[in-house]
Structure formats: structure tokens, C-alpha cells
Amino acid sequence: GAVVSQHPSWVICKSGTSVKIECRSLDFQATTMFWYRQFPKQSLMLMATSNEGSKATYEQGVEKDKFLINHASLTLSTLTVTSAHPEDSSFYICSARGTQLEIAGMNQPQHFGDGTRLSIL
Amino acid sequence: QKEVEQNSGPLSVPEGAIASLNCTYSDRGSQSFFWYRQYSGKSPELIMFIYSNGDKEDGRFTAQLNKASQYVSLLIRDSQPSDSATYLCAVKEANTGFQKLVFGTGTRLLVSP
Numbered sequence: 001g002a003v004v005s006q007h008p009s010w011v012i013c014k015s016g017t018s019v020k021i022e023c024r025s026l027d028f029q030a031t032t033m034f035w036y037r038q039f040p041k042q043s044l045m046l047m048a049t050s051n052e053g054s055k056a057t058y059e060q061g062v063e064k065d066k067f068l069i070n071h072a073s074l075t076l077s078t079l080t081v082t083s084a085h086p087e088d089s090s091f092y093i094c095s096a097r098g099t100q101l102e103i104a105g106m107n108q109p110q111h112f113g114d115g116t117r118l119s120i121l
Numbered sequence: 122q123k124e125v126e127q128n129s130g131p132l133s134v135p136e137g138a139i140a141s142l143n144c145t146y147s148d149r150g151s152q153s154f155f156w157y158r159q160y161s162g163k164s165p166e167l168i169m170f171i172y173s174n175g176d177k178e179d180g181r182f183t184a185q186l187n188k189a190s191q192y193v194s195l196l197i198r199d200s201q202p203s204d205s206a207t208y209l210c211a212v213k214e215a216n217t218g219f220q221k222l223v224f225g226t227g228t229r230l231l232v233s234p
Contacts, residue, residue, distance in 0.1 A: 034222075117162075
């Protein structure tokens, strides 16, 4: 259970191109999805939190007009990197958290997709 | 700024030994703690989560939590070469509606045959 599918796995494209990445929860409903970016040999950095049916909440320093997030349903969130440049090249990973009632108020785990490696030439 | 600290390693252990991975966190109000394993070029995979002080065991893995010391650890018994990976400690921020996690930089574990 708790499978998160992310597509595509790899993207190589020219500078100035917009790239859309999909994140789907396959066997559970995800009220909240998270988008992370990871540069080589660094940890995951949260970019934004996406809640179904509402606007995403972006972390400080993340440009909301450049990284467009849509969470149209309980099983799908998309991240669009608009007008991508070489400095946007990174490993983008989504995670999803289910709608299950929390256990004694404690947080349910996030389950990660397989990630998308984005290379901008 | 909420922080999660881990020794970057690498931590080298021989096959069959116990690997001990440590993590400290700054947010005293944190209640939920997670260990993820990440192989090179792959996304993180949940290993264990722990909410209460003490030990929690799952197979070869044991998570230990000491909220008073703001310390969480992961023990891997009978380490195997396939356990070689980066282990990320993650802590849920207290009092956030979105259940955000703060990740440490990870400890790289190398298990030699």
C-alpha cells in the first residue's frame, strides 16, 4: 500500500522550455502532497506544500510563478517548471500523505514518488 | 529555524555488525520522527517512524527516541551490503497545519562484505 507514482523519471530539455511533472497516489487519497528538490549530495529541500483544491504554500525563496503547482484531485498533483534554465537542473521528488485519521494526533508518514531527474541544457 | 543534525559520514561497518545512526533536532515541540533510506539516484524510502520515547523494533531495525535529549537514533542489526545507502532523519515541525517535515542532511552508511 501507499504507492506514489511520479512521471516522468527523466527529462532533458532546452533552456526556456516548461516542464510538467505529475505525482499520483495510486492506492490512497492524498489530502496533502509535498514537492521537494534535491541537489547532488544535499538533503531534500521542501519547495511547496500542496493541498487538494487550494493554492499551494511555497517555502521562502521559492518562486511561485516559476514553479506552478496544481492539486486538482485527491490523487494528483502537478509541478510545472516554467521557462526552465540550467540552474533548475535537479532531482525533483514528490511525496503524499493520506487522509487517514492520525494516530493519537501523531503525523502519518509521507510516502515518496520515485523522483524526476531534470536536466536543462 | 528548525534544524535536524546528522553526521554525514560515511559510517563504515563490516557485514553482520550493528550500525548506529544518530540524529538530533532543535524543535523541542516535535512529536513525530521518521527514518528514510535513500539509495544513490533514488527517492527516499520510509524505514521506520516513532512517536513515543523509548525503542521501537521492526525486523533488523530499531528506532530509539529520547525527547528530553532531543535525540533519535536508528540501529541496524546484522548489517548487510544492501543496507549501504544514505539514511535521512526527518522530524515533523511542531504546530504546523501542513505536517511539514524537516530533513537532516543524511548519514551515508557503507557495509563492507
